[in-house]
Amino acid sequence: MVTLQRKGIPDLVTIHITGGRIIDPSQEIDQIGDLWISRGHILPAGGASDDAEVVIDATGLIVCPGLIDAHVHLREPGNEEDETIATGAASALAGGMTSVACMPNTIPALDNQAAAEFVILQAQRARKVNVYPVGAVSKGRKGEELAELGQLVAGGAVGFTDDGAPVASASLMRRALQYAKMFDRVIMQHCQVPELTVGGVMNEGFESTRLGLGGMPAAAEDIMVARDIRLAEITGGRLHIQHISTARSVELVREGKRRGVRVTAEACPHHFTLTDERLRTFDSNFKMNPPLRTWSDVEAVIGGLKDGTIEILATDHAPHAPEKKMRELDQAPFGIVGLETLVPISILGLIEPGHLTWPEMIRKLTVNPAQLLGIPKGTLQPGADADVTLIDPEVRWTIDPSKFLSKSRNTPYGGWEVRGRAHTVIVGGEVRYTLGGIVQQGSKDNSQ
Ligand SMILES: NC(=O)N[C@@H](CC(=O)O)C(=O)O
Numbered sequence: 001m002v003t004l005q006r007k008g009i010p011d012l013v014t015i016h017i018t019g020g021r022i023i024d025p026s027q028e029i030d031q032i033g034d035l036w037i038s039r040g041h042i043l044p045a046g047g048a049s050d051d052a053e054v055v056i057d058a059t060g061l062i063v064c065p066g067l068i069d070a071h072v073h074l075r076e077p078g079n080e081e082d083e084t085i086a087t088g089a090a091s092a093l094a095g096g097m098t099s100v101a102c103m104p105n106t107i108p109a110l111d112n113q114a115a116a117e118f119v120i121l122q123a124q125r126a127r128k129v130n131v132y133p134v135g136a137v138s139k140g141r142k143g144e145e146l147a148e149l150g151q152l153v154a155g156g157a158v159g160f161t162d163d164g165a166p167v168a169s170a171s172l173m174r175r176a177l178q179y180a181k182m183f184d185r186v187i188m189q190h191c192q193v194p195e196l197t198v199g200g201v202m203n204e205g206f207e208s209t210r211l212g213l214g215g216m217p218a219a220a221e222d223i224m225v226a227r228d229i230r231l232a233e234i235t236g237g238r239l240h241i242q243h244i245s246t247a248r249s250v251e252l253v254r255e256g257k258r259r260g261v262r263v264t265a266e267a268c269p270h271h272f273t274l275t276d277e278r279l280r281t282f283d284s285n286f287k288m289n290p291p292l293r294t295w296s297d298v299e300a301v302i303g304g305l306k307d308g309t310i311e312i313l314a315t316d317h318a319p320h321a322p323e324k325k326m327r328e329l330d331q332a333p334f335g336i337v338g339l340e341t342l343v344p345i346s347i348l349g350l351i352e353p354g355h356l357t358w359p360e361m362i363r364k365l366t367v368n369p370a371q372l373l374g375i376p377k378g379t380l381q382p383g384a385d386a387d388v389t390l391i392d393p394e395v396r397w398t399i400d401p402s403k404f405l406s407k408s409r410n411t412p413y414g415g416w417e418v419r420g421r422a423h424t425v426i427v428g429g430e431v432r433y434t435l436g437g438i439v440q441q442g443s444k445d446n447s448q
């Protein structure tokens with residue numbers, strides 16, 4: 001329960017969170033205790049001398065560093081009918097995130113300093129979560145010429161990707177890995193050999209043959225993962241494999257790490273909870289890129305999450321307006337929303353079956369993505385920015401897409417009965433969300 005001892009919630013008050021299970025993998029903490037926040041920062045244990053203006057009884061709740069999603073699409077500019085930075089940030093907040101990294105496949109592409117600065121400005125205006133732009137690797141995401149990576153970094157870009165499309169050219173990828181090293185930034189790759197997926201709608205295999213739908217072979221991903229690990233090895237650059245989906249790719253990353261290559265990987269909830277059999281419904285909410293694979297791939301992704309080969313959980317939140325997603329399966333765009341279902345679906349897929357412990361899962365949503373993006377987040381250390389997520393791990397609820405704060409509804413999980421969700425979300429020392437909705441704060445909220 002949130003008790004306000006003053007009328008309204010003023011900015012940057014002192015907050016006392018009592019009796020929660022504090023899980024902070026950055027400090028190897030997992031214990032019942034209190035957390036104090038004042039003037040936007042975490043206080044040392046023992047807290048403030050004065051009474052707190054806001055007291056949150058966190059009995060039965062998990063208190064952890066604000067969750068970070070390293071892979072979201074916010075669609076602004078260019079496709080505001082699907083999502084805007086403000087609605088995407090609200091959706092993130094409702095899902096328990098305090099920071100997200102947004103992909104550059106906007107129209108125009110996020111490939112220059114002004115575009116990166118625009119994202120940050122819009123996020124500040126929305127005043128929901130921190131939004132970090134990821135710049136394009138190539139100008140216009142055309143895969144021909146390197147974008148101005150240095151200027152993008154100056155504009156606030158935390159990494160580079162042409163996501164939505166791979167960097168198909170090996171020589172361009174090699175140069176990107178070399179060049180980004182100068183800024184200690186990561187190249188995030190949507191791994192797919194494009195020639196092998198032309199006309200593909202779903203995973204290539206038994207199900208696609210049965211349904212008569214164009215296939216996207218697992219090898220299209222595997223080959224690109226193998227190539228790029230080798231390129232990361234010869235350049236010494238940092239490579240991040242986005243939305244890993246095949247058994248062979250997981251094995252390649254595992255082996256690359258063993259050799260000391262600077263490679264990391266992320267997995268999305270749909271790739272460890274769903275398979276290509278779902279396409280038998282011809283429902284476009286099961287159409288995403290990379291596609292849903294087979295059970296052996298799902299098991300391999302879970303294996304990679306368990307042994308640390310895959311150190312990051314991310315949503316690939318890809319909103320598409322209903323009129324687009326309702327087209328026939330081969331015409332509908334790839335992608336599903338994910339921000340508001342990340343926590344319960346990860347509990348369902350990873351915690352309930354005993355694949356990961358809570359601290360292991362929270363590590364993949366806090367300190368690990370913070371390291372990937374090079375941002376000073378993902379920790380409850382004294383002095384850190386007070387980005388904190390309280391999770392109710394037991395509350396049972398039914399996923400109802402009509403209630404999403406995202407502008408889009410394209411989820412495969414509608415109607416699923418799940419357990420666990422964000423209870424209260426604090427960003428920069430401000431309570432911005434509690435179960436039941438966005439907290440309106442003073443006159444400043446949404447007005448600047
Ligand atoms: N992941 C998806 O299925 N869709 C992404 C782009 C992409 O990666 O294809 C989108 O922007 O919609």
